[in-house]
Amino acid sequence: MENIIMITGKVKYTITLDPGVWIFDDRRIDLTTYFLTKNKNSDSLEEYTKAVSKHWDREIMEGAIFPPTLKSEKKFEKEKVLTGTFGIPLKPFLLNAEPNSDALTLVIHSKDKQYEFPLEDAYDLIVGFSKEGKPLSSDGPIHIYLSDGSNQDNPIKNVTGFTIK
Template sequence: MENIIMIKGNVTFNITLDPGVWIFDDRRVDLNTFFHSSNEDRDDLEEYKKSISKHWDREIMEGAVYPPTLATEKKFEKEKVLTGSFGLPLKPFLKNAGINEDAKYLFIELEDGEMKLPLEEGENLILGFSKEGKPLKDGGPVHIYYGDGSNEKNPIKSVKAFRVE
């Protein structure tokens, strides 16, 4: 149970987070490149259109049969998952918790105290859960990065829970 993190407080639903299964989540971001690329808000529909367009272009150029490159792409993706450093945005979890309208702050409960952030700033946090393919043991189960990457070298560690007030 030490790897479980709660979102609680002034929310409609208390949420339990288990970083151990996030490696399978499609929303994961690569922490090695995330803070060094442009971080404008992604439009999911636009991303979907781009991926479909890429697939369509491939079928036009190479034919509708599965080219041998797909096997190597799957191998590359598996290798990336096994050796990469990943995180997930906190915003979808806060949205699922149903933050009440009068809530203003996000408290991050740590082993040795707590941090207070405005809710808008808290929604931009990234929860790092994997470093070089391994779960975070030292200071884990998650490390918190600000959305702008300003604490990329020194993330917030030893997170126990999130409390909305």
């Protein structure tokens, strides 16, 4: 239960987050390369559509039998998941909580102190949940990164919850 994070406050729905399952989420991002590339605000539905389209095209061209290259790609992806450093955008979770119209601020609670962000800026935050394939157990369960990467080497650690004010 200590790894469970809550989004509470001026919201229609209180959201419970479990960082342990995000490794299986298609929205996860590789934090080792995310801040190096120019950050594009792309639509996740658009990315999903492109991925499905690419897979569909491959099946039409090569049939449903997986060629050796596809097997190699799957093996590479599995290994990447086991050794990667990952995060996930906070925006979908905030949107699912449905903040009230008078909500202006996101408060991040950590063991050390509280951090406040304007709600509009909070939608761009990245939640780190694994480092080199391991959960963030010593100073986690999650880390918070600014979308511009300015705190990449010093993220907000020991996060215990979120409150929308």
